[in-house]
Amino acid sequence: MKKAIPFTNPSFWMPPFAWLLLCLCLRTQAAESTTTGDDCLTIMTFNLRFASDTPPNAWSQRRPVTRACIEKTAPDVIGTQEGVYSQLKDIAADQPAYAWIGQGREGGSHGEFMAIFYRTNRLEPLEYDHFWLSDTPRVIGSSTWGNTCRRMATWVKFRDLKTGKPFYFVNTHLDHQVELARQKGATLIRERIAALKTELPVILTGDFNADGLTNKAYKILNDDGFLADTWTTAQERRNETYNSFHGYETPGKNGLRIDWILGRGIVKTEWSEVVVFNQDGQYPSDHFPVTARVLLAGKTKP
Numbered sequence: 001m002k003k004a005i006p007f008t009n010p011s012f013w014m015p016p017f018a019w020l021l022l023c024l025c026l027r028t029q030a031a032e033s034t035t036t037g038d039d040c041l042t043i044m045t046f047n048l049r050f051a052s053d054t055p056p057n058a059w060s061q062r063r064p065v066t067r068a069c070i071e072k073t074a075p076d077v078i079g080t081q082e083g084v085y086s087q088l089k090d091i092a093a094d095q096p097a098y099a100w101i102g103q104g105r106e107g108g109s110h111g112e113f114m115a116i117f118y119r120t121n122r123l124e125p126l127e128y129d130h131f132w133l134s135d136t137p138r139v140i141g142s143s144t145w146g147n148t149c150r151r152m153a154t155w156v157k158f159r160d161l162k163t164g165k166p167f168y169f170v171n172t173h174l175d176h177q178v179e180l181a182r183q184k185g186a187t188l189i190r191e192r193i194a195a196l197k198t199e200l201p202v203i204l205t206g207d208f209n210a211d212g213l214t215n216k217a218y219k220i221l222n223d224d225g226f227l228a229d230t231w232t233t234a235q236e237r238r239n240e241t242y243n244s245f246h247g248y249e250t251p252g253k254n255g256l257r258i259d260w261i262l263g264r265g266i267v268k269t270e271w272s273e274v275v276v277f278n279q280d281g282q283y284p285s286d287h288f289p290v291t292a293r294v295l296l297a298g299k300t301k302p
Helices: 016-034 059-073 085-094 179-195 216-225
Strands: 041-047 077-081 098-101 116-119 123-132 152-160 166-173 202-207 259-264 266-274 290-296
Touching: 041 202, 041 259, 059 085, 077 166, 077 202, 085 098, 116 123, 116 152, 152 179, 166 179, 179 202, 179 216, 216 259, 259 266, 259 290
Parallel strands: 041 077, 166 202
Antiparallel strands: 041 290, 077 116, 098 116, 123 152, 152 166, 202 259, 266 290
16 A cells, blocks of 8 residues: 655745745735625715605605615615604605614604614614704704704714624704804714714714805814715715705706715725616605715724
8 A cells, every 4th residue: 555645846835934924914815805895884864855745756756766765775874864754654664674763853753853774784773862953952942043943963873783893873954044053053063972082983974054165064073184074085986076955956066065974983985976866757855865885993893
């Protein structure tokens, strides 16, 4: 019986340190592959336009288009604005993969919500709260800056079930008429985020009723690197020229964005998109949703 001959082909021999370097490189590549696309979150901000029964663009006409839009974009978390209670229940019924958190700006189920929808197989809410954009933010329905529409913010602390990473998600809607109210609202939101005293990532979504880059409210939130605009930091910008508000008219292409996704603790933004979506000319809302694909800072669970 022949003895087995050890494999000693010199052309395949590598010194021990070379094998170690190869193993380290392969391990690094594997780590990078599990902390990029697979671990990213798709964030959406979406002004739903409140549910009106009056055509054209009644909610009954827009509901199936909204359902299709969300299904196509498949966000992990959505900051919505203007939704009313019955409308939000419709969306929840149409999207069983999501749950939502919110409160009407007039209190309870009354008025428009800043509801946050989240994919339940990806995110777990750990805590949440609301505050009103006024000098008395703990007073439900309060308004002290000259704006006739009550304004508020809803926030949720989430845990990413895939990565184990916790983060804060804040959603708001600034006033559409009073510039002072916009600026004071932005200042209060900045103060509230700062008061969290956290090193965790923070995402802020909303309809800010002001053009990104030029308005004072934008500068208040982004100055000194407090937050950063995912649109400007994105590696790719999709539908870059489209305005995010179209009012059911032919969409403008001046690049005016009043719907923003801001944040900190974001390692990278792979892309951001103005979601230009309609079915047979019917838009889901008078705003286009805006999305961003982001990788959050933090240690991924083993």
